[in-house]
Amino acid sequence: MPQRDPVYPVGRQALYETNRYSAAIRSDDLLFVSGQVGSREDGTPEPDFQKQVQLAFDNLEAVLTAAGATLDDIVDVTTFHTDPEAQFGAVMAVKNTVFGEPPYPNWTAVGVTWLSGFDFEIKVIARIPKSA
Template identity: 30%
Template sequence: MSRVSINPPSLPTPKGYAHIVEAKDMKAIYFISGQVPVRRGRVISKDFTKQTELAFDNLKKALEHVGLSFSSVVKLNIYITDLRFLKELRKVRAKFLPGDALPAITTVGVTALARRGAMIEVEAVAIK
């Protein structure tokens, strides 16, 4: 499997993501459902940063279960209930994502998530 992050000079310079990810010669594609900040059946904390760390940690566990890591992720969709937390989101996201293999990312502000109390949900597409 090979992957290349592509950022055309005709588009704005991305910060912490790639505009395009090309994947070749892969064995499998994994679609990981939205991960929320739930531990032991409950949403943890009302703190956005803590929720974000747990959502990404849950995604990491899902990836590891199938023998993958964040370097295998080619697409992230992130849903947050308050766009004022973008700065905090980017800080946490940077801790998990490898700088040399950034995925394409879409972040969407939503009024609510299906899991009551959750402020963030992260879904991914990964390749092997």
Template identity: 35%
Template sequence: MRKVLQPQSIPDPRPRYSQGILAEGKRLLFIAGQTAVDADNNVVGKGDAAAQAEQVLKNMKAVLDEAGASFADIVKITTYITDPRFRDDLNPARLKYLGDNPPASTLVVVAGLANADYMVEIEAIAVLPD
């Protein structure tokens, strides 16, 4: 079970993220920070935060698929970007993959990521029903 919590006393940020997610399940999936690399470890979308966000979420989908899960099972994501101007670049990919009832979310602007070409990294926690 996954229920979006949106208290009326605080702003509704949807469709970008949900204020809270109440989840019940039997298994937890912790997804490591995903970056914009392809299967050959090449950086996809150098200099393009939107393209990197798309690749990051494709990589996240691969992990979810391997676990028999979907984006609907994600209850929390943390997104790291290297420039606050990239925030709007994330939205098309986030809406495409996370849908209308997105997980709880935190956005962090950092000085850098593990590779100088990385602009976006996203980690997640999912709760699976069985």
């Protein structure tokens, strides 16, 4: 059985240790990334929704980078939304800049009632390149 190899983005490990989880777990050539939110450096939510979504993607990219992967290595995406209907346009605007060219990853969007003060969260599974 493969070992769990935790991955943390530079400068944010203390936030994960405080909440007792890993930013991501590497298992062989797969990377399972925990839900990333639009948190500022101190862990507080970005109040502007569009900026919160962009920051969540930025935080996701930092985790992928720490594991030697990129946004292009993502194969599966799950997003969580506190108000999907009202937020869809803003999320798609950011998503379309991040995943501009096919092939696109799988995507599942889930409406939720609570995200600990946040309004958007993204978790992914990525394949780590052999060179990483």
